[in-house]
Amino acid sequence: MSRASPRIAFLFLGETLLIPHLYPILExxxxxxxxxxxxxxxxxSVHEGLIARWLDEAGIAARVRLRRAPGWRAYPHLVRGENPPLPAKLPVLARLAxxxxxxxxxxxxxxxxxWLPRLLPFFRRRFIKTAHGAGSMSARDDARRRAAHVQLLPSAREKDTYLARGFAEDRLIVTGYAKSAFRGLAxxxxxxxxxxxxxxxxxHWQRHRSSWWAWGRAIVAALVAQGAWNVILAPHQRLIEKDPGLRAVLAEAARAPHVHADVDGFAMVDGSYMGAADLYLxxxxxxxxxxxxxPRPCVFLNPDRLDWRATDDHGFWACGEVIDRLDALPDALARAAALHPRYETAQRACVAASLGVTGPAAAEAAAQALIALIPR
Structure with missing residues (x-):
């Protein structure tokens, strides 16, 4: 080549929950x-340490240059991949640009x-946005998404939601759900x-979408008191921002030998708790x-008694029993395994429609999409 090899920059600037959505593509x-x-x-240092370890395990440490963004912070006491305090993002981006x-x-x-391609148009052909999260509750209407040159999406159904919002088809590439290829899912x-x-x-962490505010503490107390299940309490990583009392509630619950509670560890976001459980609540x-x-049993919580079948953003509630009374929880948990066969077909269909290709093939497809997008 007459010029230096193409350079691809991956931005690990947000909460650690974003890392498993991006790292498999980089690898x-x-x-x-x-x-x-x-x-x-x-x-x-949390982000850097995690990525450095995985690169070394994959034998590709020499192929990836680890760089520290302006405002980079060292947290030597955070050794479990805990979500660290982050600097204000906009000043970081301004200095990084x-x-x-x-x-x-x-x-x-x-x-x-x-914000960089939105405010600085000369960046727009450079920026590629990969999805984090999936399913019917993705924030697809944020105007910043239109500033990305291309979005990598998990499924054809997800692509259709963007086409319906007026996005150009050539700026939407279906690659599958990259996080499902993450090495931490073991x-x-x-x-x-x-x-x-x-x-x-x-x-969930958002009040209007979460069972925590109405029922959360009562559910934790009930799960501590029962003896049929071992329990992992693993709320969304950002819930602690909204409820500072969460840490004390979970710490008290974790005194029970059948309860494991986490608000800090990387297992909160790497998918391993989802892999370890037999039932999702x-x-x-x-x-x-x-x-x-x-596919496994699910029980969904509807404290606000939403008419969820009449909305477009609760599609996965068809994958398990939905309860709208707290006193219905014990019986719902007791019968979940027996009821699972009636939901298994819906579960498989939901995953296929929402996530598309899963496993290593998803990350590989995203990598090939990036290679094809490199300016010639």
Whole structure:
């Protein structure tokens, strides 16, 4: 080539929950195209440490340059991949922008970084947005999404939702659900001393979508008091921002030997808790789709008694029993396994429609899409 090899920059500037959506694509790209100059811009020692370890395990540390974004922070006491405090994003982006001018493509998983192409049009042909989360509750109408040159989407159904909003078809590429290729999805180390079935309770963080505010504390108390299930309490990572008392509630619950509670560890976001559970209990988190990659029983919580069948954003509630009374929970949990066969077909259809291709093939497809998008 008459010029230097193309440079692809990946932005790891947000919460750690975004990392598993982006890292599998970076790894697949570095494996598929070793001549490319691949950069991982990180915002903290937590992000850097996780990525450095995985690159070393994959044998590609020499192919990816780890770089520290302006405002990078060191947190030597955070050693479990905890979500660290982050600097204000807009000043970080303003200072980072000149350093991204040499990149042929810039890949991000969060919308805040799309302020750069939105405000600086000369960046627009560089920015590629990959989806984080999936299913009917994605925030597709945020105007920043239109600033991305191309969006990598999990499924044809997801693509249709963007076409209906007026997005140009040539700016939408279906590649599958990249997070399902993440290396952290392996079953976590043994959490409990016995072999009772495992239930995971994963309430959403947004008040209007969450069961936490109406029922959460009562559900935790009930799960501590019962003895049929081992319990993983793994709320959305951002719930603690909205309810500072969450940490104390879960810490108290975790004193019970059959309860494992987490608000900080990377297992909160890497999918391993979804892999470890036998039953999903929750409301509207898209993690249920990751859980259903391997179909299992679900119970959904509807404290606001929404007419969910009349909306477009609760489609996955067809994958399990929906309860709108708190006192119905014990019986719902008791019969969930017996009722599962009636929901399994719907679960498989929901995952196929929402996530498309899963596993390593999804990350590989995203990597090939990026290679094809490199300006010639």
């Amino acid at each position: 697949a790209l570095a494996l598929a195209a070793p001549a490319l100059r691949v950069e991982a811009w990180t915002i903290s 000149p350093r991204l001018l040499a990149a042929d493509l810039v890949v991000c998983a969060e919308q805040t970084s799309l 079953r976590p180390s043994r959490l409990f001393a016995d072999d009772r079935p495992v239930l995971v309770y994963a309430p 929750g409301d509207t988190s898209s993690q249920v789709l990751e859980f259903l990659v391997r």
